[in-house]
Amino acid sequence: MTSLRDIPFSVLDLAPVVSGGDAATAFRNTLDLARHTEQLGYHRYWLAEHHNMPGIASSATAVLIGHVADATERIRVGSGGVMLPNHAPLVVAEQFGTLEALHPGRIDLGIGRAPGTDQRTAYALRGAAGLSAEDFPQRLAELIAYFEKDEERPVNAVAAEGNRPPVWLLGSSGFSAQLAGMLGLPFSFAHHFSSENTLPAVKLYRDSFRPSAVLDEPYVMLGAAVTCAETDEQARWIAGPNGLTLLSLRKGRPIPLPTPQEAADYPYTDLDRAFIEDRMASSIVGSPETVRKGLESLLADTEADEIMVTTMVHDHADRRRSYELVAELVN
DSSP, rough: OOGGSSEEEEEEEEEBBBOOOOOHHHHHHHHHHHHHHHHHTTEEEOOOOOOOOTTOOOOOOHHHHHHHHHHOOSSSSEEEEGGGGGHHHHHHHHHHHHHHHSSSOEEEEEOOOOOOOOOHHHHHHHHHHHOOOGGGGHHHHHHHHTOOOTOOOOOOOOTTOOOOOOEEEESSSHHHHHHHHHHHHEEOOOTTOOOHHHHHHHHHHHHOOOOSSSSSSSSSSEEEEEEEEHHHOOOOOOOHHHHHHHHHHTTOOOOOBBOEEEHHHHHOHHHHHHHHHTTTTTTTTSSSHHHHHHHHHHHHHHHHHHEEEEEOOSSSSHHHHHHHHHHHHHH
């Protein structure tokens, strides 16, 4: 059986904006966490594209990736992911070709097909022409093609030519799983917010997989929400704001990441508590021993090749400490 020490562990960062904080502080914390997790031995540091969300500052994902890559030395830096329906493939190719040229061998291009936002914001991003997720396979093929020079093509992404980073497909359902398998690309599944689909999607990816120029065998990375502290009680306390954040998003009123006390003081209804319990069921929260058992169970169930940890807590020191404790378990 594969052990936790046999696979890479990586970081997914949303540059959280906390209650009482701002985006500039979030970016400073991101740079600090990237340097810290590099020293702790984490393999990748990915940033996620979200828009119009008061608690997430990583919307200009390519810009932030470049900043993190400049501030680190070895850790791979990438997108978890770029939401392709929000962007022209040419622009994404130019951005990530530039990043790969500046930081050769350290950039990952993770691609998703969800908007990463609400419909009104998606319209503001895409304009009246309405870029769509429906033609995602065609846009993905166009994007990948830009990394190779084509004399017959009237439009080329000069910075991208010969500077192709590894391309990943991201997903929370079966569509991207199957497409990633058919294209022979590595696949990253969002277990942290779609755990009910994890096992079917992973199986579909592996069943659909065809060897390609980039992969001989399937490669699965799972995104997992993990909060680790010295005791179970402390971990549950600092993880508490995640429930209120999810609840506020569901009610259409997204908020900055609250403090644990703000989360504890909120007047939850029974329906609210049931929703939070359901949404947080896949989170791994607790002492090092509790987290170890949770990660071992996830690995045994999925046989994942890599786990990407996302930790959303209000206090940056608590977030640093959580990644330290996880590193002690897996390194």
